[in-house]
Amino acid sequence: MVEAVHAAADFADIRTLPPEFATPARPIDLGEAVTRVIDIRDFAFDPEFQCRAMIDFFLQRLGVAAEQLPPNWRRNSWLASRVRPARPALPSGYVLVCPKASMRLREMPDEVHAHILRRVLAVGPVVTQGAVPDALSRDVIHLEPCATLDELCGIVRHARWIISTDTGMVHLADAFGIACLAFFPTHRPEWRVRDYPRTLSFELSSRLPRGIEFARGPDDYALARSSWFPNGDDLGWLDRALDEAQRSFGGGG
Missing domain, CATH: 3.40.50.2000 (Glycogen Phosphorylase B;)
Incomplete structure (x- = not known):
């Protein structure tokens, strides 16, 4: 399901790397010119993640202050237009x-x-x-x-x-x-x-x-x-x- 959400994010180029792709002794090297690498692996163990709004944490890692964005931009409404919700065989109004x-x-x-x-x-x-x-x-x-x-x-x-x-x-x-x-x-x-x-x-x-x-x-x-x-x-x-x-x-x- 997580990978399906990534696939729905058509505004980004998603690449899945093998777990051994990078180590402290071997930094990430994409083999092409990149401006910046943002590493958010193991974020659940990061003390900053455990004491603040989740979206603020990720925005900060991207170099964006959360207060610079209107609240609507900090929501998940981007997903609705990128999936095709199948109507379930369930009674209406459940x-x-x-x-x-x-x-x-x-x-x-x-x-x-x-x-x-x-x-x-x-x-x-x-x-x-x-x-x-x-x-x-x-x-x-x-x-x-x-x-x-x-x-x-x-x-x-x-x-x-x-x-x-x-x-x-x-x-x-x-x-x-x-x-x-x-x-x-x-x-x-x-x-x-x-x-x-x-x-x-x-x-x-x-x-x-x-x-x-x-x-x-x-x-x-x-x-x-x-x-x-x-x-x-x-x-x-x-x-x-x-x-x-x-x-x-x-x-x-």
């Missing part, structure tokens, strides 16, 4: 729930996912990328993993609104101007969605270091889980977040 993340540390606990599914069924059809509890199997549609970027963009583009943890699906929602309720277990929302006008974000209270990208050990998974349950089994905070999303997004997509 809410898409995305409980999975790029890593287990940021995923929704099963109980949180099930609570969201039950609540959102009152809004309309519900589609989820996660497992559907047996009690909801007749009411909630489970979505198999998408095979192509066009297919993935299609389920985003045609959703009424989206509920997601982590930011992969949040970035796609912004690309198509789809309203999104986003939960942040490990990062400050402004580091990822500051420039997204249709994203309603909630930062979870966590004892994990802010900006942590990878679990340091088994205890981190327990800390990540506990951030979803600040008041024990009482998920009133989640109900309030869903109520605010419904007031903000209504029936529009």
Whole structure:
């Protein structure tokens, strides 16, 4: 999927280099005249990346100050015109729930996912990328993993609104101007969605270091889980977040 996004960026010449292409002892040499090489490998380990808006980090590496660009230029809307979102065989007006993340540390606990599914069924059809509890199997549609970027963009583009943890699906929602309720277990929302006008974000209270990208050990998974349950089994905070999303997004997509 990442390579498909790169391929959609027709304003750039994308070249995939072998991992052994460059080392500290052998710098990058493209064999042709280049003005500048910008190396952003391993950015997730860079302390600057872990404490600022992601787009600002990349712009700074390109030598551009973020404040020089209007907010709309710091969004993902460039992608919408460069893909062909396939219309999914799903009922119209569905809410898409995305409980999975790029890593287990940021995923929704099963109980949180099930609570969201039950609540959102009152809004309309519900589609989820996660497992559907047996009690909801007749009411909630489970979505198999998408095979192509066009297919993935299609389920985003045609959703009424989206509920997601982590930011992969949040970035796609912004690309198509789809309203999104986003939960942040490990990062400050402004580091990822500051420039997204249709994203309603909630930062979870966590004892994990802010900006942590990878679990340091088994205890981190327990800390990540506990951030979803600040008041024990009482998920009133989640109900309030869903109520605010419904007031903000209504029936529009």
